[in-house]
Amino acid sequence: MEETQRDAKIDRAKAKKRREARLLLTAAAGLALLAAAVYGLRSMGRERPQQPAALTTAPVAGEQDSPAAGETGWQYSGWKYAVVGPEDLAKGALILVAPSIPYDADSAPELVRVFDYKNSSYFVRSTDLYAAERIMEPLNRLLGDFEAESGLHTVNIVAGWRSQEYQEKLYDKAVREQGAEHAERYVALPGESEHHTGLAVDFALYFEDTGLSGDFDGEGAYAWIRENAWRYGFVQRYPAGKEAITGISNEPWHFRYVGLPHAQLMTEKGFCLEEYLDWLKSYPFEGAHLFTECLGQSYEIFYCAGGDVYVPLDGEAEVSGNNLDGFVVTVPRREGETPE
Numbered sequence: 001m002e003e004t005q006r007d008a009k010i011d012r013a014k015a016k017k018r019r020e021a022r023l024l025l026t027a028a029a030g031l032a033l034l035a036a037a038v039y040g041l042r043s044m045g046r047e048r049p050q051q052p053a054a055l056t057t058a059p060v061a062g063e064q065d066s067p068a069a070g071e072t073g074w075q076y077s078g079w080k081y082a083v084v085g086p087e088d089l090a091k092g093a094l095i096l097v098a099p100s101i102p103y104d105a106d107s108a109p110e111l112v113r114v115f116d117y118k119n120s121s122y123f124v125r126s127t128d129l130y131a132a133e134r135i136m137e138p139l140n141r142l143l144g145d146f147e148a149e150s151g152l153h154t155v156n157i158v159a160g161w162r163s164q165e166y167q168e169k170l171y172d173k174a175v176r177e178q179g180a181e182h183a184e185r186y187v188a189l190p191g192e193s194e195h196h197t198g199l200a201v202d203f204a205l206y207f208e209d210t211g212l213s214g215d216f217d218g219e220g221a222y223a224w225i226r227e228n229a230w231r232y233g234f235v236q237r238y239p240a241g242k243e244a245i246t247g248i249s250n251e252p253w254h255f256r257y258v259g260l261p262h263a264q265l266m267t268e269k270g271f272c273l274e275e276y277l278d279w280l281k282s283y284p285f286e287g288a289h290l291f292t293e294c295l296g297q298s299y300e301i302f303y304c305a306g307g308d309v310y311v312p313l314d315g316e317a318e319v320s321g322n323n324l325d326g327f328v329v330t331v332p333r334r335e336g337e338t339p340e
């Protein structure tokens with residue numbers, strides 16, 4: 001018992017050392033952020049809580065120096081400091097994994113076998129196909145409702161979570177069989193595939209009566225899925241017209257879970273994930289927060305730069321890293337709890 005406690009202590013000390021070492025690298029940027037944040041909080045007449053091991057990042061110009069608590073209705077006294085570590089930056093429904101923005105394999109989500117968790121409204125290509133546990137319930141509802149709506153029992157999940165090694169094999173195979181140009185356009189480099197997160201699935205079609213399969217193009221009856229996926233927290237991650245931003249060609253079959261109300265906001269505003277995460281930065285904790293309604297539920301959303309994350313003193317909040325430089329906090333609110 002004592003041994004275990006001592007080991008745990010040593011592990012914590014080691015983790016702390018590692019965090020500190022990482023911090024040094026970006027200390028200058030961190031100090032600038034800290035200075036801006038301390039200034040902002042002092043000007044509200046409150047002492048800043050003790051600084052935890054912060055993720056350091058250069059502050060975004062203009063976002064840090066204008067606290068406006070009185071105007072936006074939130075009270076600093078209603079918030080507490082959430083302790084997050086650098087590893088948390090790669091966790092949550094809003095992480096961005098993209099060309100040049102790799103996924104840290106150590107942040108692997110809770111994975112489940114899709115075959116064991118799926119309902120009877122769709123197929124899965126293999127019993128060996130995995131996805132993040134959290135997407136299974138909304139995925140079942142999405143495809144259950146689609147079947148009820150269309151009478152079609154044809155959607156086949158052909159991809160979910162992928163390991164780095166598997167992505168490497170896929171990439172090499174694509175280069176070998178279809179050429180480097182095709183591979184670059186359609187297959188992510190190992191480490192840079194959204195499938196590593198377990199939050200993405202690829203749909204195809206399977207016709208049980210004939211045994212034939214087909215591509216999922218999101219057209220005809222399948223447009224329902226494209227149009228309604230947001231209600232279940234999913235978005236079509238690589239739409240046509242966003243190739244220059246996502247770096248990936250139109251993929252009507254690839255759906256990504258981002259959760260609610262984010263899927264609704266992205267769909268309404270026509271934002272891909274890159275654009276959406278950028279836009280959320282205009283709602284920093286220290287400034288005006290974003291208030292939105294989604295399927296009868298109110299939400300308050302704000303962005304916390306670096307590792308300074310705030311959550312409500314009471315009640316729940318979902319904190320998601322962006323896998324880049326900060327965290328998005330989503331707070332479900334009861335009616336009347338949020339300002340107009």
Ligand SMILES: [Zn+2]
Nearest residue numbers: 159201202254
């Ligand atoms: Zn995919």
